[in-house]
Amino acid sequence: MKVGVIRFPGSNCDRDVYHALELAGGEPEYVWWKENDLLHMDAVVIPGGFSYGDYLRAGAIAAITPVIEGIKKLVAEEKPVLGICNGAQILSEVGLVPGVFTVNENPKFNCQWTQLKVKTNRTPFTRSFKKDQLIKMPVAHAEGRYYNPDLDLLQDQDQIVLKFHGENPNGSLEGITGVCDESGLVCAVMPHPERASESILGSSDGLNFFKGMINY
């Protein structure tokens, strides 16, 4: 399966994601932000980093680039799209997932391991987990506090993918730190699955996100 790894000026988790995709058995390929035809891809990952220096708001400028038009066409073709950290912020700025990831309650860059609860396994990325299964992945962000004025709709439509379990390190609404679109194929998560994709890193739970996508 060919998986596009999107690169913007300021992306910095692109090589880690590429490596994790290879570990999971996929065929990753870097895609520069100027590309707008991605229809030869079977799936796409938008990795973390600081696209465009986080100017204006994290993800706001990446959200209006040509590659986003290409991603929207892939979404229309029902191909899986995963946004990680800055990638999650970009997907929310585009409006492909609901709500926003904004400045942490304690406004500092927060880098730590977190316990997470998988709230739905209907997405390609979480389908190997059981509902409410606890997993371990790290977060690393200053703008990750999830906010959505319409929490009921999110719950009713089963669009909450991950919640912090125990400590809520950024003040997210209900501890939500991963959401998906109505179909479940577009998924935005603040924790980094690629940084938890080999046991030597402290956890391999994240590898299942990529395996699930590749075997979809």
Next chain:
Amino acid sequence: MKYDVEVKISLKKGMLNPEASTIQRALALLGYNVHETDTIDIVKFSMDEDSEELVKNEVDDMCQRLLCNPVIHDYHININPQED
């Protein structure tokens, strides 16, 4: 005609503003007892356009498409014709 444009972007009422609460706590460290601290972003630029109405429509569009996130932000646009 050339116009000076100023867009003030603020968080919607009731939204948590961690930057403002940090500033308020820092002011308290210096002994200043202030309340209701808030921060806003200002984006300034100038534009050539035929009328103020056209400027307003275009800037409104910019706010919706890039400058603000409508989920969390309110914005206010000031337009002033430049004097020759």
